[in-house]
Amino acid sequence: PSDRGFWFLSLRLAITLLLLGSGLIFLKPSEFSYSLLVVYGALGIVYFVYNISARYHSQEFLRSIIIAQLIFELLIEGLLVNHVGGSFSPFILFFIISIVVAALYFRLQGSILVATAAGLLYSLPVFFDLSFIYEGLIEPPRLAGMGISSDEAFYTVFLHLCLFYFFSFLSGYLAQNLFVTTRELSRLRLETSEILEQMRSGLLTVDAEKRIVYFNKAAGDILGLDPGNVRGRHILNVFGKGYREFQRRINMALDHKRAEDRWEISIDHPEGGTIPLGLSLSIIKDDEEKL
Numbered sequence: 001p002s003d004r005g006f007w008f009l010s011l012r013l014a015i016t017l018l019l020l021g022s023g024l025i026f027l028k029p030s031e032f033s034y035s036l037l038v039v040y041g042a043l044g045i046v047y048f049v050y051n052i053s054a055r056y057h058s059q060e061f062l063r064s065i066i067i068a069q070l071i072f073e074l075l076i077e078g079l080l081v082n083h084v085g086g087s088f089s090p091f092i093l094f095f096i097i098s099i100v101v102a103a104l105y106f107r108l109q110g111s112i113l114v115a116t117a118a119g120l121l122y123s124l125p126v127f128f129d130l131s132f133i134y135e136g137l138i139e140p141p142r143l144a145g146m147g148i149s150s151d152e153a154f155y156t157v158f159l160h161l162c163l164f165y166f167f168s169f170l171s172g173y174l175a176q177n178l179f180v181t182t183r184e185l186s187r188l189r190l191e192t193s194e195i196l197e198q199m200r201s202g203l204l205t206v207d208a209e210k211r212i213v214y215f216n217k218a219a220g221d222i223l224g225l226d227p228g229n230v231r232g233r234h235i236l237n238v239f240g241k242g243y244r245e246f247q248r249r250i251n252m253a254l255d256h257k258r259a260e261d262r263w264e265i266s267i268d269h270p271e272g273g274t275i276p277l278g279l280s281l282s283i284i285k286d287d288e289e290k291l
Contacts, residue, residue, distance in 0.1 A: 012097060016044040019093060023084070033083045040076045040094070043069065066105050070114060073098050078121030087126050087156045095122060095164060100171045107179055108172030115168035119161045126157055205284075210235050210254060222277070224270040242268030246279065253281045 020041045024034065047069050077098065081089040095118040103111035124130060196203055202219030206212055211234050215227040223243070230238045239247040245265045253259035259281035269275050 010048070012101070013044055013048045015097065016094075017041060019091070020044075023091065030083065033080065036076055036080050036083070040073070040080065043072060043076070063105070066101075070098055070102055074114070074117050074121055077118070078125070081122055082125045087122075087153055087160065092122065092160055096167050099164060099167050103168070103171035103175040107176045108169070111168040111172035111175070112165075115164040119164055122164075123157045123161065126153060206235060206250060206254065208254070210251070212238060223267065242270075246277070249279055249281065253283060257283055257285075259283050 020037050023037060050065060073094070077091065077094040080091045080094065084091055099111050099115050099118060102114035106113075196214070196216050199216060199218055202222040203214065203216045204212060204219050205214040211232060212230050213232075215225075215230050217227060219225075220227040220230075223246075225238065235247055235250060246267055249263055249265065261280060263279045263281075265277050265279055266274050267277050
């Protein structure tokens with residue numbers, strides 16, 4: 001994954017482990033809840049490790065794994081909330097983490113779907129006795145024993161559901177915009193790269209540290225250099241004594257931050273001897289007037 005993706009995965013794992021650790025220390029969960037917390041933590045670690053190595057797998061396989069992961073997480077989150085506090089459980093935050101993850105991978109539709117599933121898993125056991133599904137798996141409603149009226153419980157659940165959908169729409173909207181922007185930038189980058197590679201004129205770009213950023217095929221043919229071997233390298237390490245005038249003109253333009261329109265120079269081509277070369281340089285600055 002990208003650097004941003006790595007930091008998000010690391011932050012998600014850290015938050016999950018922090019919540020799990022604090023829950024184990026301060027809440028003193030039952031044996032069943034303790035087992036759920038351990039399994040949930042293990043899932044978080046597996047999720048982190050698998051996504052770090054995701055480049056070795058196809059996107060379709062990765063999506064299938066993420067869907068399975070989200071399903072298991074939602075089920076465990078529902079059981080944790082049901083067994084530890086119900087509508088007042090601190091583990092409700094786990095639902096929000098799953099919603100954000102769904103938004104990043106499946107955008108708005110995925111986040112809404114996960115928010116809906118989270119809402120059902122969270123709210124149904126609060127109002128309905130679902131303990132008949134499997135004895136001991138789902139706790140019966142305990143509102144009366146907690147001294148909470150049904151109106152108070154309904155309002156609390158309603159606020160949490162609003163929170164689920166708020167995060168669903170917000171993270172889904174941001175993820176959707178990020179996806180569209182990234183796809184458009186990738187398309188433009190591919191189109192621009194294809195145009196530059198098809199040019200008959202040589203083109204190279206150098207950053208403020210005098211490292212070669214771009215070097216098209218025509219530049220390689222003209223200068224007798226392999227584009228793949230020069231990108232990212234300093235011009236002093238690329239252009240030897242046969243390119244002294246070429247290198248000097250580039251240095252002058254970068255040092256003085258200005259360039260003439262065109263020079264006629266000569267270079268010693270590795271295969272063709274001394275050849276004339278027309279050289280045009282341009283200085284490109286950002287919004288802060290930096291190279």
